[in-house]
Structure formats: C-alpha cells, structure tokens
C-alpha cells in the first residue's frame with residue numbers, strides 16, 4: 100500500500116471538480132486506488148505543495164505521422180493524405196526507421212503525461228509489434244492498431260486481406276504472451292493490446308471490412324477508425340458502399356460499430372441515424388479539436404454530443420492535429436465549443452471541468468477503470484509542480500486552470516500508470 104499526499108484534483112462527473120487540499124490517495128499493490136483521504140497504513144509519499152491529477156488519455160493518434168507534426172497545414176484532408184501521410188507511412192517497412200521515430204513518439208507522449216492512448220500504426224506488422232514492445236517496456240498503456248487497407252492508397256501500404264489477418268493473429272499472440280509476463284495479469288488486462296483498425300471505409304474493400312469485423316469478434320478486440328470527418332469523404336463512402344444508410348452503417352454491417360468497444364475519430368458531421376446508432380451501441384467519439392481547426396473539415400459539435408448522451412473523449416490526431424498535449428487539447432476543445440456557441444446560443448460552451456472530465460474519466464473509460472481517483476480505479480496520475488506559475492494567492496482550482504492554460508510538460512514532475520512510476524523512455 101502506498102499513500103500519495105498532495106493537493107488532489109479530479110472529476111467524478113463532468114460538472115464539477117473534486118478538490119482536496121493536502122489530501123491523500125491510497126493505492127494498493129496492484130496499482131488500484133483504495134480511496135481518497137482514507138487513513139490506511141502504508142508507505143507515505145509526501146509530494147508537498149504540488150497538484151496530483153489523473154493522467155491524460157489520447158483517444159486518437161497516428162504514431163507514424165509523428166515526423167509530419169506541424170507540416171503541410173495548407174492542405175485539406177484528401178490531398179494531405181496522398182502527398183504527405185502515405186509517403187511517410189511507407190517508410191515504416193524499415194524497422195530501423197520505425198524504431199528511431201517510434202521511440203521519440205513514445206518519449207513525447209510520456210513528456211506530456213499521456214499514459215494511455217489509442218494508436219494508429221501502419222500496415223507493417225513488424226514495426227507495429229515493435230511499437231507495442233516500446234509501450235510495454237515503458238510501462239505505458241496503449242491500444243495499438245495495425246492499419247488495414249487494401250484499396251485507394253499507394254502500393255507499399257496495401258496488403259491482401261489474408262496477410263492482414265495473419266498479421267493481427269501474430270500481434271494477438273504476442274500480446275497474450277506479454278500478459279502472462281506481467282505480475283497482475285490474472286486480474287488486470289494487459290496494458291498493451293492490439294486494436295482492430297480499418298483505416299476508413301475508402302481504403303478497405305468489403306472483404307477487408309468483413310475480415311476486420313471477424314477479427315474483432317473472434318479475439319474480442321476493440322475497434323477504431325475514422326467517421327464523418329469531411330463532406331467529400333462522406334460522399335465517397337456513400338458511393339463505395341451504396342447499400343449503407345449512413346457512413347456509420349457502412350461499419351456496422353461488418354461488425355465494426357460497437358459490437359466490441361469502438362472509438363471513432365472526428366464525427367464532425369454525424370447526425371440523425373448515425374448519431375442514434377452510436378448512442379445505441381455505446382460507440383465513443385474521439386474529438387480532435389486541433390485537427391478540426393487545421394484540416395478545415397468542420398468542427399465537431401461536442402456540446403450536442405454530450406446533450407445527446409454520446410460517450411466522448413479527446414484525441415490529438417497527430418499529424419492532422421499539431422499538438423501532442425492532451426492538457427492543451429482541453430483548451431482547444433473549450434475554444435472550439437465557444438465558436439459553436441457564437442453560432443448558436445442554445446448550446447453552452449464547454450466548461451473547464453467538462454473538458455478535464457473528457458480528457459480523464461470519460462476518455463479513460465475506453466481502457467477500463469481509468470481516469471479518476473475513485474476506489475477501484477487504476478492509479479494513473481500526474482504530479483504537477485506549478486511553482487513557476489503560482490506566484491500569488493491562487494486557490495487550488497485557479498492553480499489547476501492556470502496550469503492547463505499556461506503550463507506544459509515542464510511542470511509534470513512525476514507520472515504514474517497503473518500504480519507504477521513511469522520514467523523517461525529512451526530515444527536513439
């Protein structure tokens with residue numbers, strides 16, 4: 100048992116923060132929270148006048164686009180894919196290149212306090228397995244997707260369906276072997292697992308989509324993809340899948356829309372039947388506000404999603420998004436919702452506690468009991484030393500708000516995932 104003493108801030112519900120001045124979080128030997136402010140006996144770790152908050156969760160990020168972060172922002176979605184994304188992803192056939200880039204990527208997720216993420220890798224099985232190994236070695240949680248695609252993209256990135264299935268089976272067996280090596284594998288799911296990842300309908304033939312749905316069902320794997328980001332894309336999907344009643348239905352008919360836990364990035368234009376289907380199936384939205392602003396495909400109406408009862412978390416969407424920090428993503432999510440508010444005063448903009456909840460407890464729910472300090476939650480946490488920002492008589496909530504708006508990775512002095520302190524991963 101370990102007891103962490105600090106100023107504790109987290110959200111049990113979207114509308115308000117829980118704030119404990121000089122509180123403590125008790126964590127058991129399996130890395131789970133026993134209670135907040137409880138009087139258990141154990142080793143006390145006194146963190147002094149620092150803030151202790153849940154760690155960040157990124158629900159949508161493309162690891163092989165890490166090199167393109169901050170590039171090609173003058174292009175819209177489809178030319179951007181053809182000219183920048185696909186040529187870069189081809190390089191991941193070279194495992195040496197993949198290792199150099201992926202190590203930096205994992206190290207930077209660590210820097211910004213992201214302890215769990217949903218990742219798109221590339222088609223290449225070997226470099227995808229390498230990325231899973233790097234997360235495993237770092238001790239950080241990740242659902243890693245070997246990207247399935249067999250049409251409408253350049254040679255070197257497509258793969259026959261049979262090979263994709265074999266690749267996934269290889270990753271599943273790798274992941275189950277790792278599970279046996281972790282000390283608490285009997286009670287907790289492995290930190291690093293594959294996630295079924297059809298890139299999006301335009302790059303997957305019906306045969307590929309069907310195989311993806313079968314893989315998800317057979318191995319009970321979660322699913323991720325892109326949905327209704329861009330109007331040209333939606334029109335294209337309607338042409339390719341003429342039987343489908345909406346873009347979401349084009350996934351649903353292949354078992355890729357909530358039959359196992361599913362997260363869909365963007366959903367900018369999701370409405371009507373698609374929205375109802377997502378609600379019914381518990382399909383989660385990965386809202387990527389910087390990507391919405393950069394790629395100019397439109398801005399997802401998050402307040403509407405919350406009013407409708409959809410599950411929502413935040414994603415950085417590197418490199419459609421330019422910023423890996425989920426802390427800053429809260430600010431962008433609030434700002435995007437204020438732009439919606441300017442158009443329509445019936446729907447209020449997001450508050451700080453709501454954005455914080457989206458990034459922590461709501462997004463964390465995709466990984467299990469993650470993102471809060473309530474009893475039974477896995478202890479994923481960041482220790483924030485905001486002394487350089489805390490130069491007057493600020494309340495604890497004001498200190499947190501200033502950290503979210505003004506801080507960066509330099510104020511994060513400790514990071515924990517599932518109760519373990521995570522040290523800086525090595526780069527080469």
Ligand SMILES: [Zn+2]
Nearest residue numbers: 161325364416
């Ligand atoms: Zn994406």
